[in-house]
Amino acid sequence: MENPTANKPQDTEKMVVRGLEGVVAAETRISYVDGAQGQLYYQGYNIHQLAERVSYDEVVHLLWNGDLPTRKQLNELRAQLAAEMKLPEPVYKWIKSVPRSTPPITVLRTATSMLGIFDPEADEMTPEANLRKALRLVAKVPCIVATLHSFRHGREPGKPDPAKGLAHNFIHIFHGGDLDREMETAVDLLFVLHADHGMNASTFTARVISSTLADMYGAVSGAIASLKGPLHGGANQKVMEMIEDIEHPGYVDLYIEGLMNDKQRIMGFGHRVYRTEDPRGVHLKRWSKKLCARDEFCQLYEISKLIEKKVKEAKGINPNVDFYSATVQHMLGFTKIYFPSVFACGRVSGWTAHILEQLADNRLIRPTSKYLGEYGRTFLPLGKREIPKAKPAKKKTH
Amino acid sequence: MENPTANKPQDTEKMVVRGLEGVVAAETRISYVDGAQGQLYYQGYNIHQLAERVSYDEVVHLLWNGDLPTRKQLNELRAQLAAEMKLPEPVYKWIKSVPRSTPPITVLRTATSMLGIFDPEADEMTPEANLRKALRLVAKVPCIVATLHSFRHGREPGKPDPAKGLAHNFIHIFHGGDLDREMETAVDLLFVLHADHGMNASTFTARVISSTLADMYGAVSGAIASLKGPLHGGANQKVMEMIEDIEHPGYVDLYIEGLMNDKQRIMGFGHRVYRTEDPRGVHLKRWSKKLCARDEFCQLYEISKLIEKKVKEAKGINPNVDFYSATVQHMLGFTKIYFPSVFACGRVSGWTAHILEQLADNRLIRPTSKYLGEYGRTFLPLGKREIPKAKPAKKKTH
Numbered sequence: 001m002e003n004p005t006a007n008k009p010q011d012t013e014k015m016v017v018r019g020l021e022g023v024v025a026a027e028t029r030i031s032y033v034d035g036a037q038g039q040l041y042y043q044g045y046n047i048h049q050l051a052e053r054v055s056y057d058e059v060v061h062l063l064w065n066g067d068l069p070t071r072k073q074l075n076e077l078r079a080q081l082a083a084e085m086k087l088p089e090p091v092y093k094w095i096k097s098v099p100r101s102t103p104p105i106t107v108l109r110t111a112t113s114m115l116g117i118f119d120p121e122a123d124e125m126t127p128e129a130n131l132r133k134a135l136r137l138v139a140k141v142p143c144i145v146a147t148l149h150s151f152r153h154g155r156e157p158g159k160p161d162p163a164k165g166l167a168h169n170f171i172h173i174f175h176g177g178d179l180d181r182e183m184e185t186a187v188d189l190l191f192v193l194h195a196d197h198g199m200n201a202s203t204f205t206a207r208v209i210s211s212t213l214a215d216m217y218g219a220v221s222g223a224i225a226s227l228k229g230p231l232h233g234g235a236n237q238k239v240m241e242m243i244e245d246i247e248h249p250g251y252v253d254l255y256i257e258g259l260m261n262d263k264q265r266i267m268g269f270g271h272r273v274y275r276t277e278d279p280r281g282v283h284l285k286r287w288s289k290k291l292c293a294r295d296e297f298c299q300l301y302e303i304s305k306l307i308e309k310k311v312k313e314a315k316g317i318n319p320n321v322d323f324y325s326a327t328v329q330h331m332l333g334f335t336k337i338y339f340p341s342v343f344a345c346g347r348v349s350g351w352t353a354h355i356l357e358q359l360a361d362n363r364l365i366r367p368t369s370k371y372l373g374e375y376g377r378t379f380l381p382l383g384k385r386e387i388p389k390a391k392p393a394k395k396k397t398h
Numbered sequence: 399m400e401n402p403t404a405n406k407p408q409d410t411e412k413m414v415v416r417g418l419e420g421v422v423a424a425e426t427r428i429s430y431v432d433g434a435q436g437q438l439y440y441q442g443y444n445i446h447q448l449a450e451r452v453s454y455d456e457v458v459h460l461l462w463n464g465d466l467p468t469r470k471q472l473n474e475l476r477a478q479l480a481a482e483m484k485l486p487e488p489v490y491k492w493i494k495s496v497p498r499s500t501p502p503i504t505v506l507r508t509a510t511s512m513l514g515i516f517d518p519e520a521d522e523m524t525p526e527a528n529l530r531k532a533l534r535l536v537a538k539v540p541c542i543v544a545t546l547h548s549f550r551h552g553r554e555p556g557k558p559d560p561a562k563g564l565a566h567n568f569i570h571i572f573h574g575g576d577l578d579r580e581m582e583t584a585v586d587l588l589f590v591l592h593a594d595h596g597m598n599a600s601t602f603t604a605r606v607i608s609s610t611l612a613d614m615y616g617a618v619s620g621a622i623a624s625l626k627g628p629l630h631g632g633a634n635q636k637v638m639e640m641i642e643d644i645e646h647p648g649y650v651d652l653y654i655e656g657l658m659n660d661k662q663r664i665m666g667f668g669h670r671v672y673r674t675e676d677p678r679g680v681h682l683k684r685w686s687k688k689l690c691a692r693d694e695f696c697q698l699y700e701i702s703k704l705i706e707k708k709v710k711e712a713k714g715i716n717p718n719v720d721f722y723s724a725t726v727q728h729m730l731g732f733t734k735i736y737f738p739s740v741f742a743c744g745r746v747s748g749w750t751a752h753i754l755e756q757l758a759d760n761r762l763i764r765p766t767s768k769y770l771g772e773y774g775r776t777f778l779p780l781g782k783r784e785i786p787k788a789k790p791a792k793k794k795t796h
Contacts (some may be wrong), residue, residue: 016422018761023421024414025765032769044772052779070783090495097488102515109616110511113623117508199767201610205620208606211417212599212627218507220602222620225511229610230763250601272764362556363416364629366670369422369597373431374442379451385468 002155014370021272021393025199025365026207030063030353033198038276042196043067051283054167056191056346057081060138064131064198075163082162082169084139087147088118095144102150104341105233109224111144112137116217123215130359134352135215141220142166142345146173149338167191169299170345175333183332186287190328193280193321194343198273202226202233206351207358211365216355223351224344230267233340233347238267238375239326240336243303252306260314268323277318284324291331300327414767419670423597423763424605428461428751431596436674440594441465449681453563454589455479461594461751462529480560480567482537485545486516493542494549502546502739503631509542514615523614528757531614532750539618540564540743540770544571565589566682573731582732584685588726591678591719592741594748596671598742600624600631604749605756608764614753621749622742628665631738631745636665637724638734641701650704658712659754664693666721667709667747675716682722689729698725718741 017022017023040047041060050059057078061069069077087095091114098107114121121129125193155176160169167188171179172259179187197203206223210216221288242287246255259266271278285304292301304327308319313327329339415421430439438445441460448457452466459467467475485493489512496505514520517534519527541558548555553574558567565586569577577585595601604621608614625631642791644653655663668677683702690699702725705716727737 008618014422016425018418020418020421020423020765021416023765024412024768025418026767027414027770028767028771029771032771032773041769041771041773044775045777046774047543049777053779058780067786068778068780068783071780071787073785074780094492098515103521106511106514106613107617109619110508110515113508113511113619114505115764116504117496122504123501173429185638198769199765201606201762201764204765205606206601208599208603208625209620209627212624212630212632214623214625214627214630214632215504218620218623218626221507221511222607222616222623224618225612225616226607226610227612228616229607232610232612234610234612248460272762273766281702364599364670365417365420366599367421367597367602368671369424369426370422371427371439371596373424373439375439376429376444377442379443379447380466381451382456382466382469382472385466387468387471388465 016370031196033273040279056167056188057165059192059195060349079162081139081166082160084136085143085160095148104338105228108341113221137220138349141348142170145341146170149174180358191346194346203354208365210355210358233343235267235322236326236339237336249302256310270317271320278320280321281319288324288327414768421602429594431671433671438677454565454586457593458592458747477560479537479564480558482534483541483558502736503626506739511619531685535618536747539746540568543739547572589744592744601752606763608753608756629743631741633665633720634724634737635734649702654708668715669718678717678719679717685723
């Protein structure tokens with residue numbers, strides 16, 4: 001232990017990859033984001049083939065098993081999901097007790113972690129037990145969000161119908177009633193389009209946590225924590241705040257110019273992977289138009305379209321999934337503080353599929369870091385230390 | 399949208415880095431793991447210079463601010479930490495309500511997420527607010543663990559002393575009384591040695607979550623979720639299970655040979671980065687010996703030493719931090735189900751330091767994945783699908 005720094009370590013030749021951009025962190029069969037051509041595939045199916053043609057439950061089956069379900073399989077899955085929507089009594093009571101001002105995504109993050117306490121299989125790591133937990137999470141995560149909304153509107157949450165799909169049952173509990181056929185289709189579409197998207201930050205979080213062989217409730221709770229960030233699933237809420245702030249189509253140009261002059265980020269635009277339009281955005285835009293058209297006083301689609309035009313002209317970037325998802329969610333009766341948690345209700349199918357895939361061929365995800373600090377500073381005991389004089393500003397390497 | 403797969407994407411030339419081994423995910427000044435020479439530095443100080451010479455609170459100050467505190471700074475920090483140990487009443491009550499069978503690390507993960515509900519600054523992202531939240535987390539995380547233990551032993555948790563260090567106050571609440579000077583030194587040392595360790599899986603989790611600009615309670619809760627895994631912070635508990643299972647020094651050889659014959663992992667050995675001995679292990683081994691020597695009937699150190707010898711001979715690998723940490727924790731009166739959560743009590747200082755560093759120069763951490771699946775499968779409507787025949791086994795690429 002004498003003179004431990006005789007040989008100074010060399011940590012200078014390493015190259016840092018900021019944000020791990022372009023680094024391939026895992027192999028997957030679940031989804032593929034073709035950024036160059038603006039295409040998205042779920043287990044080999046182009047998203048344009050699935051959108052509006054399949055229910056969310058079919059996508060859940062597809063992501064987990066690699067194939068779309070037969071009618072019999074779908075019916076079984078729906079009955080299982082409806083049965084698993086039931087929340088443990090202490091979680092249910094806890095949701096009721098949460099202060100009203102709490103963001104729903106924070107409630108969801110905490111309640112999902114709490115679910116692990118009441119699942120006797122939480123730490124059982126067999127493939128069969130993991131698939132059962134995936135089913136529970138895909139059913140219970142939307143139910144937590146819907147239950148919270150129900151309580152906050154003074155209602156006891158309704159019961160799911162085992163013959164109906166998860167998106168329907170979610171809405172039924174959330175709103176305390178059903179929507180018309182067109183709106184129900186839109187909810188299913190919303191969940192389908194948010195179900196998976198390659199190695200995004202929350203999915204990556206779920207895989208990193210799972211790679212330590214930690215339990216699935218922790219991995220999904222961590223993914224929800226990650227999704228909350230405004231640079232990820234928190235963006236749709238910020239988009240809606242912007243649209244509401246603009247108020248009228250006539251103010252769009254001035255508002256966006258103001259943001260750009262202040263060098264502020266315009267939420268809902270640009271993407272790490274897509275170099276062209278986001279294929280999910282294409283569908284959401286059409287539905288934003290369709291749903292807004294149902295209300296003759298609604299100008300939200302009009303405002304959105306003008307924002308898109310302005311940003312495209314000025315910065316050459318395209319709207320991403322969050323941009324038109326905001327107005328679609330709004331027209332479906334979700335208030336904007338719920339947007340990130342509704343995103344989570346769909347994405348949990350992708351997270352669980354990735355966790356199952358990670359665990360099937362696991363290796364601990366543990367990168368390294370490049371050290372920029374000193375080595376072997378001289379230790380002074382407590383009585384001899386002085387507040388150091390202001391150091392010259394550290395040289396930034398970026 | 400017609401024929402979306404006309405141009406098949408090319409995703410074949412990408413190289414996956416399994417487990418991100420050797421990939422540099424971030425630059426840091428907080429700590430450096432010199433794997434080749436078996437050295438660890440905190441902000442430039444070799445760990446051998448700090449161990450047994452500084453209290454944990456001094457390391458907290460060091461990790462956050464880059465310098466060891468003066469006596470005045472240390473006293474201020476201790477008073478602040480003691481004041482911040484107080485838990486919000488609903489969290490306190492919730493901890494009391496948790497079923498006794500719940501692993502403490504699961505309680506800690508959930509309660510840490512819950513703390514975010516009761517901090518009005520949770521979503522305030524200024525550097526000053528983030529530093530205040532770091533302080534709260536470093537104080538409250540150990541208090542959650544100690545409070546849980548206190549409740550489970552039928553005691554109301556005690557009060558922290560603002561003149562004493564965090565490790566002392568933790569023990570005081572955990573055990574409902576004080577330890578002697580030697581054992582208190584060991585607790586401080588335990589926290590100091592677990593405080594930070596480069597880009598390990600839980601620290602990396604915290605940085606990934608924070609990089610979306612999500613709140614710090616979510617990032618630390620996600621880190622705890624990750625720490626729970628047996629390939630990370632859950633390992634110390636597994637080590638203790640093994641030692642207890644062996645029972646007597648005379649059974650070590652047979653037991654370890656049995657594990658090796660069954661191709662089972664021997665917990666507490668080997669490390670992704672260290673190619674030599676783990677410098678933390680050196681200190682923990684000495685303390686394991688010292689604390690076991692206080693009890694003439696204790697054979698835990700003896701058993702541990704024999705395991706180390708056997709594994710080194712057979713596999714040429716060294717014990718890591720978890721190996722001797724197990725017996726040290728045991729001799730300090732922690733039962734093994736608490737080990738991962740005690741690890742978290744020290745590591746939270748490193749997590750918060752890394753989060754502050756990440757946020758000071760943020761870029762979204764979003765790697766990519768290599769897609770192994772198909773493209774443009776033909777969609778069949780629900781009524782026309784059949785259960786596919788068993789596919790030939792997928793060719794593994796590793």
